[in-house]
Every structure is written in C-alpha cells, then in structure tokens.
Amino acid sequence: MGTALVYHEDMTVARLLWDDPECEMECPESADCSPVVGQWVSGQGPEGERRSCLACPPLHSPEYVAMVRGTQSLGKVELQALSGKYDTVYFLTSLSICARMFPGATLQLVDAVLTGTAHNGLALVRPPGHHSQRTAANGFCVFNNVAIAAEYAKQKHGLHSVLYFSWHRYEHGRFWPYLRESDADEVGRGHGRGFTVNLPWNQVGMGNADYVAAFLHVLLPLAFEFDPELVLISAGFDSVIGDPEGQMRVTPECFAHLTQLLLVLARGRVCAVLEGGYHLELLAESVCMTVQALLGDPAPPLLGAMVPCGSALESIQRVRAAQAPHWTSLQHQDMAPVLSSSIGSPEARPQPPPPAGAEYMVAAAAEAVEALRALLDQLRLRPLPPVRTAIALTSTDAALVLPPGVLHQEGSAPREETEAWARPHEALVQDEALTALGKVLNLMDGILGGQVSSGIAATPALATAATLDVAIRRGLYLGAQRLLCVAVGQAATP
Known part of the structure; x- marks a missing residue:
C-alpha cells in the first residue's frame, strides 16, 4: 500500500480555440503536474469512459450526459455556440472525451483506496468538476467528479452518509456564482440538515492562519464526530498566494499541513482530486506539497504570524452557530477563543520580527499548548474528569x-x-x-x-x-x- 497517482496525458490536450478572456485561464498546463510528482509515485491511467458513464446518470441527467457525448460530432462554430449557453465553460471534441474520462479516473482512485490497493492518492484530472450542476456545465466544470465519487463509494462500497464541507470566496454574495445557498446558514434540508457545511470568506487576502483556524475550529471537530470511512478532497488551489481568481494568500506549504490534518481521519484513506488553480507555478508547488503529505513526508514550517483576521473569525463563528444544533462538538460555546483577531484587513496586518531567545520559544510553546488544549476541549464528547x-x-x-x-x-x-x-x-x-x-x-x-x-x-x-x-x-x-x-x-x- 502506498500513494497512488492517477492521470493520463489526454487530460492536457484540450485547449480553447476561440477568444474568451473568462475561459482562457483554464488551460492544459493546469493538469501537467505529472512530471513533477511522478518522481515520487507510480501513476496509472484511468480505465476510461465505460466506468464513468455508469456513475454519471444518478447525479447528472441522462439528457445532459447525452448532450456532452454528442459534442464529439460538432464543429468549432457549433461548439462555440453551445458553450455560450452555459456560464464560463467551453466545449471541444477532445474536451468532451476528457470530461467523460476524468470521473473514471476518480473512481479508479476510490476503488484503489477502499480495496487497500493504495493507502491514499491523487487524481490529476481536467477539466475541474465542482461547479457543474445536474443538468448544466458551469465555471469550467462539466461533470462533478467528486460528487460522482461519493455516490459511487456509497453504491459500490457500501458507505452511507456524506458530510460536505466547503470554504469559498463569497464576499457576502457579491462574488461569482452569487449563490445564496453558499452562505453559512445553509446547512442542508430534511434528513440532510447539518451535513452541508458552508464556510464563506467575505473578503480577499485570507492566509495560512485563516485556513488553519477554519480546520481547527470547524472542519476537524465535525469530522471527528462524523467519523468518516473515506475522505474526498475537492483539491482546488486557487486560494494560493498570487492566484488571479482566488486572490487569497495561502502559501504552498500550508496545503501540506492541511493534508496532514485530514490524514488522521478515516484511517488515512484520503482521495484528493485536482480542481481549480490558475497560477501555474504555485499550482505545481501546491500539488507537490499535497503529494508529499500523502506520502508521509514532514510538512515544512509555516512562517509569519498565525493569527486569523477578524473577517475569518466572524465567518468561523457564524458557521459554528449555524451548525451547533446538529453537532455536539460545536455546542461548547463557553470556551474562550484561543486565537484573537489581527487589526485591520489582511493586507494591513503588522508583521513584527519575532523576539529572539528563550522568551520567544516559551511564548510559542505556550500558544501551541493552549491551541491544542482548546481543540481537544472542542472534540471532547463526554464530561471532563475531575x-x-x-x-x-x-x-x-x-x-x-x-x-x-x-x-x-x-x-x-x-x-x-x-x-x-x-x-x-x-x-x-x-x-x-x-x-x-x-x-x-x-x-x-x-x-x-x-x-x-x-x-x-x-x-x-x-x-x-x-x-x-x-x-x-x-x-x-x-x-x-x-x-x-x-x-x-x-x-x-x-
């Protein structure tokens, strides 16, 4: 058992053939990380369209699946006209082939991990999938590969419920795709209430401290209580610093730390699937950091002050309040916050040099102990001993x-x-x-x-x-x- 890498060179063949400034950032190079990570793991190609088409109908309508399949016979003018009916998507003959192939790549990875052939893994797929809807392509995405993988794990491998967690740029609903259901108070419906967890970022510039705080104070408490049998990561890297779409400030090293935190769940059975990321150099670095963490390598240190901004803490508190009725681990509201807000926006955060010597080491150790103690208190589901x-x-x-x-x-x-x-x-x-x-x-x-x-x-x-x-x-x-x-x-x- 090791780390599996699933990819195929055909993922990189589709390229936009007409002028569309909104779509041109989704390019073949985004999936061309295999030469970088291939030195560590052995890759294998997906089994192809047959397996993916079996899984698509439960999530995407038969009419939509047939439409995507039919793009193979369309010319450039027809493809451009069809693409214009959807929001920020382009269809090509080769793209439609890849779009049907990459759910197969994802399902192959799920099979490998759940049968014990691999301990964890990464599927390098293109185009991405997380914005696609049941009957429509959307935001570069054609088929929702991670959602298909979750349904596949339930149908074939006997898994049961699904807990969905998403953090995303939201800006109080003023950022694309402007969905009201992406806000913190949208928690799911019916028997699924509490199983949809939205953490909206309401300003740009969120950094390492903000994302780590979201893990410690929202995702991990819920995940430990949920106790998953499999972790599926919709691995988008547009939050990396310098990305023109995300406009966040996460460093590549942070993705190693976040991946390590997820590896403590589900006995380490983690499947990461490539999504967005539009700063190609830092995308490659971030993917490498993720793979290194999957392989068990130690994560590089995170530099700078690990203090989340006020907007991040506000979002974290809102989602905790919305989810508290559904999760015991979020009902300990008497705990004082461990991390305080920095002053002003992320752009204006002061970065004083750390004090030298033993005083700094003692202070850093005390902060780490307090953070760990608070996390353990949040995860504790029984009364504290005397x-x-x-x-x-x-x-x-x-x-x-x-x-x-x-x-x-x-x-x-x-x-x-x-x-x-x-x-x-x-x-x-x-x-x-x-x-x-x-x-x-x-x-x-x-x-x-x-x-x-x-x-x-x-x-x-x-x-x-x-x-x-x-x-x-x-x-x-x-x-x-x-x-x-x-x-x-x-x-x-x-």
Whole structure:
C-alpha cells in the first residue's frame, strides 16, 4: 500500500480555440503536474469512459450526459455556440472525451483506496468538476467528479452518509456564482440538515492562519464526530498566494499541513482530486506539497504570524452557530477563543520580527499548548474528569514548579502489586525504577478510571522501555481495547 497517482496525458490536450478572456485561464498546463510528482509515485491511467458513464446518470441527467457525448460530432462554430449557453465553460471534441474520462479516473482512485490497493492518492484530472450542476456545465466544470465519487463509494462500497464541507470566496454574495445557498446558514434540508457545511470568506487576502483556524475550529471537530470511512478532497488551489481568481494568500506549504490534518481521519484513506488553480507555478508547488503529505513526508514550517483576521473569525463563528444544533462538538460555546483577531484587513496586518531567545520559544510553546488544549476541549464528547492533568513525580523531582491547573499526584500503586508487574524486567529491580513504576501504574488507574484526563510521569532512563512494556500490559489488563504507543527518542522500545 502506498500513494497512488492517477492521470493520463489526454487530460492536457484540450485547449480553447476561440477568444474568451473568462475561459482562457483554464488551460492544459493546469493538469501537467505529472512530471513533477511522478518522481515520487507510480501513476496509472484511468480505465476510461465505460466506468464513468455508469456513475454519471444518478447525479447528472441522462439528457445532459447525452448532450456532452454528442459534442464529439460538432464543429468549432457549433461548439462555440453551445458553450455560450452555459456560464464560463467551453466545449471541444477532445474536451468532451476528457470530461467523460476524468470521473473514471476518480473512481479508479476510490476503488484503489477502499480495496487497500493504495493507502491514499491523487487524481490529476481536467477539466475541474465542482461547479457543474445536474443538468448544466458551469465555471469550467462539466461533470462533478467528486460528487460522482461519493455516490459511487456509497453504491459500490457500501458507505452511507456524506458530510460536505466547503470554504469559498463569497464576499457576502457579491462574488461569482452569487449563490445564496453558499452562505453559512445553509446547512442542508430534511434528513440532510447539518451535513452541508458552508464556510464563506467575505473578503480577499485570507492566509495560512485563516485556513488553519477554519480546520481547527470547524472542519476537524465535525469530522471527528462524523467519523468518516473515506475522505474526498475537492483539491482546488486557487486560494494560493498570487492566484488571479482566488486572490487569497495561502502559501504552498500550508496545503501540506492541511493534508496532514485530514490524514488522521478515516484511517488515512484520503482521495484528493485536482480542481481549480490558475497560477501555474504555485499550482505545481501546491500539488507537490499535497503529494508529499500523502506520502508521509514532514510538512515544512509555516512562517509569519498565525493569527486569523477578524473577517475569518466572524465567518468561523457564524458557521459554528449555524451548525451547533446538529453537532455536539460545536455546542461548547463557553470556551474562550484561543486565537484573537489581527487589526485591520489582511493586507494591513503588522508583521513584527519575532523576539529572539528563550522568551520567544516559551511564548510559542505556550500558544501551541493552549491551541491544542482548546481543540481537544472542542472534540471532547463526554464530561471532563475531575483532574485535568496529573504529574507523577519521584522525590528527586519534587522541587519542580508546576503551572496552574496541573496537580502533583502523590499516590502510588501498592508495593506488592508493583513488584509483581515489574518481575519480568531486571531494569525495574532498583528502588528508584520500582518507585517510578508504582506512580505510573497509579496514574494509569486514574486515567482509565475516569478520574484523571491526562498525565506525565518521570522514569529513570535505563528503565524507560521496561516501564513502557508494563504500562501497555497494564492497560490491556484493565480493559483498554485500543492503545496507541508513541516512542520518541533513541531509547530502546519493548
């Protein structure tokens, strides 16, 4: 299992043949990222039109599908006349072939991920699909490939409900396509209420901090509660800095971070499908960052102040309020905001140089801890234990000054019980290691028993691996069914 790349060179053959300033930005080069990412993943072509046509009718009307198929026999004048009946779309003979092919590419990727052939992947397709409607092409888009993929996953692979999340340039309804149903208070209808989540950006210039804040405070809480079996990314990159259409300020590195956050969902089963993006150089960089994240590479650091602007916070709060009746994870409104607004518009944000030295590092660490704590509070779907954080210290660590809200846990498991658990390990025979183990066991009892939320324990370096082994066996003995063990550093693991 690895990362799959689905593409075909025919995706790049269609090009606008008449003068249309609105359509000329949708060009073959937008799908020509395969030479860049091909060095990392093995690509394979889509199985073609047969599979895609089987999936199109449930979402697009038969009449519309037949019309698109019929463009193969039209001349240039007829194609131009037909294109003029739709909003910002051009039809060509070769384009119609690609438009029927790319849902097949997307479905091939879904099959690969859901059957375990690939762990995740990216479909480099063209033209894009997210603006297309049931009976009409719209905004460069002919067939809605990601919507088709969602329906296909339900019909063929037995998945059930769909949660739809979209952030988009809206500007209070004054930006194309001027749809009232794109605002935050449109949450779906009937049994689907709460399963449509719109996050409208009401000004241009949104940057990394705004998009990350949207993930932390809207998308991830909902996604963890929804618990998806598959993540489909309608991967548009027109929010990248310098894009003439999006006019936002997201850096390519940010897409790596956002992709990594999505990989924690659905056991990492993520299918990204190329959509828009009209700054070709930065589009390629953004696609590369996305692929690197899918491959498991570490994300580059995000530079600059990570403080969302006031307009972003307003949009986030509006969508949280609209969705709160439908999602438990958004009903904790008593939490103070972790991130405060910057002053003025994104263009006017001050960018002071960070203070140097330990003071800056301490402040940055504190901000990160508070942000993580707030996110965990939002995702928590049960009451908090009485003790927020406990630290199990030995006598040699007793002088450590603990921050407010963190309690020093003095207790220890009974000596005989601790010795019984330690017996297989010579490293735990020494008094210091045995004492530390007793405190670890007592801390685990509190966490698994619901009295303590989290904790920190200190153990002698030579006894770390043995203590971890005992802790794992103790957790299973106490009834834990799923344990995540993360070993950081160079100490040997059990």
